[in-house]
Amino acid sequence: MSLLADGVTILCVLAGLVFFAAGTVGLLRFPDTASRLHALTKADHLGLGLVVLGLLPQMDSLAGILRLLAFWALVLLASAATGPMIARLLRRQGGIT
Amino acid sequence: MTEFLLAAALLVLVTVLGGLVRVLRGPADADRIMAAQLLGTGGIAALLLAGVAMAAPALFDLALILAVLAAFASVAMARLAPGDDPREPGP
Amino acid sequence: MTGTIFGLVGAALIGIGLFGMLVRRDALLRILSFNLLGGGVFLVFGAVARRGAGAGFGGDPVPQAIILTGIVVAFAATTLAVALVLRLAAAKDRA
Amino acid sequence: MIPALAADGLLAAGILALALGCVATRRAFASAALFIAYGLLLALAWARLDAPDVALTEASIGAGLSGVLLLGGVRRLEGLAEPSPDAETGPLLTILIGIGCAALTVAIGAAVLLLPDPTPSLAPQVAANLATTDLGNPVTAVLMSFRALDTLLESAVVLLAVVCVWALTPEGGWGGVAGLRQPVVRDGPLALLARVLPPLGIVIAIHILWVGADAPGGKFQAAAVLAAMWLMPWMAGLAPAPRIDARWLRLVLAAGPALFILIGLGGALAEGAFLAYPPGWAKPLILAIEIVLTASIAVALALLVMGPPEPPR
Numbered sequence: 255m256s257l258l259a260d261g262v263t264i265l266c267v268l269a270g271l272v273f274f275a276a277g278t279v280g281l282l283r284f285p286d287t288a289s290r291l292h293a294l295t296k297a298d299h300l301g302l303g304l305v306v307l308g309l310l311p312q313m314d315s316l317a318g319i320l321r322l323l324a325f326w327a328l329v330l331l332a333s334a335a336t337g338p339m340i341a342r343l344l345r346r347q348g349g350i351t
Numbered sequence: 352m353t354e355f356l357l358a359a360a361l362l363v364l365v366t367v368l369g370g371l372v373r374v375l376r377g378p379a380d381a382d383r384i385m386a387a388q389l390l391g392t393g394g395i396a397a398l399l400l401a402g403v404a405m406a407a408p409a410l411f412d413l414a415l416i417l418a419v420l421a422a423f424a425s426v427a428m429a430r431l432a433p434g435d436d437p438r439e440p441g442p
Numbered sequence: 443m444t445g446t447i448f449g450l451v452g453a454a455l456i457g458i459g460l461f462g463m464l465v466r467r468d469a470l471l472r473i474l475s476f477n478l479l480g481g482g483v484f485l486v487f488g489a490v491a492r493r494g495a496g497a498g499f500g501g502d503p504v505p506q507a508i509i510l511t512g513i514v515v516a517f518a519a520t521t522l523a524v525a526l527v528l529r530l531a532a533a534k535d536r537a
Numbered sequence: 538m539i540p541a542l543a544a545d546g547l548l549a550a551g552i553l554a555l556a557l558g559c560v561a562t563r564r565a566f567a568s569a570a571l572f573i574a575y576g577l578l579l580a581l582a583w584a585r586l587d588a589p590d591v592a593l594t595e596a597s598i599g600a601g602l603s604g605v606l607l608l609g610g611v612r613r614l615e616g617l618a619e620p621s622p623d624a625e626t627g628p629l630l631t632i633l634i635g636i637g638c639a640a641l642t643v644a645i646g647a648a649v650l651l652l653p654d655p656t657p658s659l660a661p662q663v664a665a666n667l668a669t670t671d672l673g674n675p676v677t678a679v680l681m682s683f684r685a686l687d688t689l690l691e692s693a694v695v696l697l698a699v700v701c702v703w704a705l706t707p708e709g710g711w712g713g714v715a716g717l718r719q720p721v722v723r724d725g726p727l728a729l730l731a732r733v734l735p736p737l738g739i740v741i742a743i744h745i746l747w748v749g750a751d752a753p754g755g756k757f758q759a760a761a762v763l764a765a766m767w768l769m770p771w772m773a774g775l776a777p778a779p780r781i782d783a784r785w786l787r788l789v790l791a792a793g794p795a796l797f798i799l800i801g802l803g804g805a806l807a808e809g810a811f812l813a814y815p816p817g818w819a820k821p822l823i824l825a826i827e828i829v830l831t832a833s834i835a836v837a838l839a840l841l842v843m844g845p846p847e848p849p850r
Binding site for chain 4: 360386431
């Protein structure tokens, strides 16, 4: 059981790391700001989501699980709200034509 | 397991710190806001990983504050950036 | 080791903050530099606190509490400075 | 050992790069954005220094509120006529100042390296006396019991700052609504977040305040989160700022320091020393002060970010 839980943790956290790395690479390498915004939102949602998912089996109480999920919800909410705001800012500043 | 989680926390830190280049160079204000946001998310992920690895609930609380304040700061950055008019409907 | 590293970072921040305060002419950037300087002072003090770890604590709690107080007071001073700058600019604007 | 060292080195490099960027960037908005990112990393550095209470304070006040204050200042300055900028510092002077600052850094760095290890510490005394306060968090014990006078004066300083900021009200604005009037945003992402985030944030603030007795956390951090949760709908125009001559506002602002002083005077009568807590009463009294002081400081912090009232145009 513990072995299975640890396996899930390792897999999910590794996948999360890949998304964080992808987000950074996208942020650094994509040519224009709009596509960088695209890359960033993926890293935010999926990177942290997978890390949270991976940590769930390590929790020994329901409260801990709910708390972890709350983090994800919070970041998801913030990222979902700021994404359009950044896009609008970009358009007004002339980044997207 | 502890070592794996700590190493993962370190790796998250490495990747999001790479994004610092974007905060420093821009060029657009939006780039800086995004990179700061990624730094916040990465910081939260690193704190969660380290918090579970070291069984330190204090790190969870720090991550919680970081999540709320990062959301607040990102919104403020997008709202207060020059040229933004909040009355205009979103895209 | 951690204490030494961040103590040195604090020393560097003091230098960077002072440089910004003296060289930049934009009033808001000077206030910001003052905050960098303050952060450096707190970090040096934090390094002292870390060296004072003992009795089961990760650091000496007395300097930590004083740093915490200092951050709040620095924020209060910053708000006053920003308000002064804005008032000054508004006065010039009207003149 | 090696990963810890690598994490410290990375954080140190990131903090220094962002600080240099803050000072070197041409545009004020970019500097303020860098400052927020810098505060984020500094909070992680405090966590590495085993100072979680300071980390929470830095994240909430240092990065969050200060950053937003500076952003707001930048934004408001843009709306005003450009004050004739002073000439930029000349290259020779810049180099001289740079050399001076570098020398200062080297001197302080040397002092850090020459610190005795371990330094003289009050940690044993705190540990020995922690039981008398019934608190589990040594930093809260220092703030509320061993050095309570400092904390009382600090809450007075915050109140004084509010008074000073209000004193900068332009002619004809006195008694008006604090800060600039924010345009109302009824829908869109800003309005959504301004409605959904505050309830969550208030729960988190209460949690941080409550655990503060025994774990890292406490009134300043909780107050900063509460202030941010008020500023959020304020920025969206959904929660108008209060009039600064409102009686309830002044009552809330003064309640925390006033209760602190009253309990301190009570200690002087009962125990013969100002701010001494009667045995067995330390924890309930400290909690009472913390709760009321949280409300006062939260309102004060929010008002400080909003700024003085503007006269009607």
